[in-house]
Amino acid sequence: MGDIPLGWLLAVVLLLLVVAAVEWKRREATTELQRTHQLFEVSLEINSTILKQDLLKKIMDTASLVTDAEASSVILVDPETGDLFFEVALGEKGDEIREIRLTMGEGIAGWVAQTGESVKIDDASRDSRWSSKVANRVDYPTRSLMCVPVTSKGAIIGVLQVLNKRNGKHFSDKDLRLLQSIASPTAVSLENAMLYDALEKSLRALSDTVAAKERMESELRIARDIQMGFLPRGVSSRRSVPIQMGGLGELQAEELDVEAVAAGEVSLLSEEQQEIPAKVRSVIRPAREVGGDFYDYFTLDSSKLFFTLGDVSDKGIPAALFMAVTMTLIKGKMTPDMTPGQLLTEVNNELYKDESAMFATIFCGVLDMQTGKLEYSDGGHCTPYIIRSNGAVEPLRGIKGVPLGVMDDRIYADNTVMLEAGETIVLYTDGITEAEDSQLRQYGTARLYDVLGGKLAAEGESGLSVQELMERILNDVDQFTNGALQSDDIAMLLIEHNRIG
Structure with a gap:
């Protein structure tokens, strides 16, 4: 064989170079395709969950895998x-790592979060930005590392970090670009997971609040039932337990209106009309579940x-407790030979406490149904009214004392008035006279006087039964307030005297 011409040699070399270039391009294209496919799988993996904890674990596992x-x-x-914190930390010392917080700019992770720049470091211990806070806690040597920011809507919400390339x-730079590529879909998924996590926490908090509210409402309903159990359902002897018809069988029986309880109002209504020496009507509307x-x-x-x-000075549970103590003392101490003034004097001595800010206005009386004599004592309460047989309305005035529980060693005075057959005593709390409409105007004593019959008597109209009168007062108050929120408890007690014998 002769020598190969130079031209042929050049042609062969050129051909080899072209083949090599094509092969290099092919390999580059294959590598890029593999990288794209890998990122696609990473994206699918990361977006496979919306749960924050699971997502963070997937991100960490994926980042370690693709960067080796x-x-x-x-x-x-x-x-x-x-501050920067570890939401998820794996391994035996995971709990210790989760306790670590880095200030913005502290350590390499803090620097990346502060500047928004990615870093690739071959020897972390020699980098001036290195912080050994985490490494010392977990006793894990860090040689090389990469750290990239995780950015969402222009704000850095965290950093993604990988440690120690395998095999030393x-x-x-390709690894760094790959980690940056992972951080991009991570940001969107992470923000969605954080929003979902916040929503879940809000729903749990709402559920806990609703459960607590339901428990409280249940307890308040029980407290209301207990409180209403203190109130009489009919005229009874003082020692009757439970309260039923007592020794005075001719007094009118009464029953609890169940519908009124459900509507937030407890009324004691007549069971039947009969010829009786006394008729008693009463109503109470707590402004809250329980009242004073x-x-x-x-x-x-x-x-x-x-x-x-x-009427206890406060509302709610404290007022209900003070009310229960007061009613227990009254029922326990009152005897047939005791006057109302003596009773209030003894009850006040029991209730008064130096540190207590609670008190109760009160009116109590003893009606002799044979003679019509009414003996009463007033502890700073709203002035009651008497509706005379001719329809005239008179304030039941007398010597007033201070409310119960305000001052100790107080002597409460007794007052006396005579009632004729058919005359009515009207007791009420300031929830009636101070009831407000939407303009904060109060109902007032003048309106109450007119409804009780002062205006009607002047016009020659009278003769309402105690039941009709009680309903008329409540209806008039409701018309005046016209749906405005009830600001105070309402209570009334109406007694019509009809002489025995």
């Missing part, structure tokens, strides 16, 4: 403090009827 790193972490930025190698207004009535002997109505 020994470990990885996602460090989030606390939007309230600006260093991370390449109270009343009681019971017989002392065959001819004497004791009655009382009061």
